[in-house]
Amino acid sequence: MDKDFLRSTAIEMVQKGKGILAADESNPTCAKRFESIGVESTELNRNKYRDMLLTTPDIEKYISGVILFDETLRQSTIKDQILYSDFLKKLGILVGIKVDKGAKVLASHNREKVTEGLDNLRERLDDYYILGARFAKWRAVITIGEGIPTETCMHVNAHALARYAALCQEANIVPIVEPEVLMDGSHSIDLCYDISYKAFSKVFEELNKQNVYLEGIVLKPNMIVSGTNCSEQASIEEVAERTIECLKATVPEDVPGCAFLSGGQSNQDATMHLNMLNLKYSSELPWNLTFSYGRALQSSALNKWLGKDDNINDAQLEFYKRAKLNSLASQGIYSETMEV
Ligand code: 13P
Numbered sequence: 001m002d003k004d005f006l007r008s009t010a011i012e013m014v015q016k017g018k019g020i021l022a023a024d025e026s027n028p029t030c031a032k033r034f035e036s037i038g039v040e041s042t043e044l045n046r047n048k049y050r051d052m053l054l055t056t057p058d059i060e061k062y063i064s065g066v067i068l069f070d071e072t073l074r075q076s077t078i079k080d081q082i083l084y085s086d087f088l089k090k091l092g093i094l095v096g097i098k099v100d101k102g103a104k105v106l107a108s109h110n111r112e113k114v115t116e117g118l119d120n121l122r123e124r125l126d127d128y129y130i131l132g133a134r135f136a137k138w139r140a141v142i143t144i145g146e147g148i149p150t151e152t153c154m155h156v157n158a159h160a161l162a163r164y165a166a167l168c169q170e171a172n173i174v175p176i177v178e179p180e181v182l183m184d185g186s187h188s189i190d191l192c193y194d195i196s197y198k199a200f201s202k203v204f205e206e207l208n209k210q211n212v213y214l215e216g217i218v219l220k221p222n223m224i225v226s227g228t229n230c231s232e233q234a235s236i237e238e239v240a241e242r243t244i245e246c247l248k249a250t251v252p253e254d255v256p257g258c259a260f261l262s263g264g265q266s267n268q269d270a271t272m273h274l275n276m277l278n279l280k281y282s283s284e285l286p287w288n289l290t291f292s293y294g295r296a297l298q299s300s301a302l303n304k305w306l307g308k309d310d311n312i313n314d315a316q317l318e319f320y321k322r323a324k325l326n327s328l329a330s331q332g333i334y335s336e337t338m339e340v
Pocket residue numbers: 022139178261262263264292293294295296
């Protein structure tokens with residue numbers, strides 16, 4: 001393990017003014033997204049869609065890294081047939097790879113999930129490094145509901161995240177450690193705080209036990225928000241305040257940065273929350289706070305694209321706009337008037 005290399009990669013991922021594009025939807029998730037716009041999820045259509053995103057002109061001004069799915073890492077640009085890993089590298093964008101195999105039902109805990117993918121991970125990481133990947137992602141999901149999450153669910157997910165992270169670092173790949181407490185449900189922001197506090201604490205307990213080098217990871221947490229169906233929705237200010245409170249209580253100073261997931265927030269909410277976090281708190285924090293959004297970066301572009309080549313330019317303009325606005329938000333200099 002080359003600690004300096006890991007640390008400098010992690011710092012590059014969360015550098016000021018840039019963030020990460022999560023474009024690593026598994027094929028079933030991609031099919032769901034395509035279904036919403038009436039496009040069939042074929043290998044070619046997925047290639048065309050990712051091409052639209054990744055060849056957006058000047059995107060490297062705002063994007064430090066892209067998380068790819070295995071299939072995309074092996075695909076090439078449509079026009080010039082350049083492997084995406086080479087194409088991104090030339091732009092100075094780091095290549096990331098989703099290495100988990102998805103969240104599956106946790107045995108004997110039917111309403112909870114555990115993320116799988118540790119089998120052969122050491123060998124797969126070595127291959128991914130050769131293919132150009134310099135960071136990886138593993139997403140654990142924690143659901144809030146009647147009587148859940150259980151301690152068991154939080155423990156097994158944290159344990160797996162730490163095993164994954166240690167294996168990544170051994171291969172000189174920076175692990176994005178993603179414990180996602182889902183927004184789904186009618187729970188209050190207070191409950192989201194309590195569960196996230198426990199989940200993040202557990203994750204760092206396991207990372208420490210398994211000797212993960214904290215300066216060489218990037219944390220990808222959820223923000224502390226009200227459940228989607230909660231009758232009382234917290235304000236932008238409250239989300240920022242509770243999120244900082246939770247991170248300060250759980251995340252060691254050695255971690256170089258946090259890159260939030262959007263988790264189903266609207267595009268604008270995700271941007272406004274990130275902006276408030278940086279505007280109000282960045283000067284007092286040991287870590288950079290940026291974005292690693294999937295839906296909040298892609299959905300407006302997806303809805304413009306509609307699977308048609310004629311729409312590529314308009315779709316790219318949408319993607320460019322969200323990337324730029326989130327870049328501004330990561331510096332606390334976004335304003336709502338920039339949306340129009
Ligand atoms: P969302 O921003 O759509 O939540 O996706 C981020 C991600 O990578 C989830 O693992």
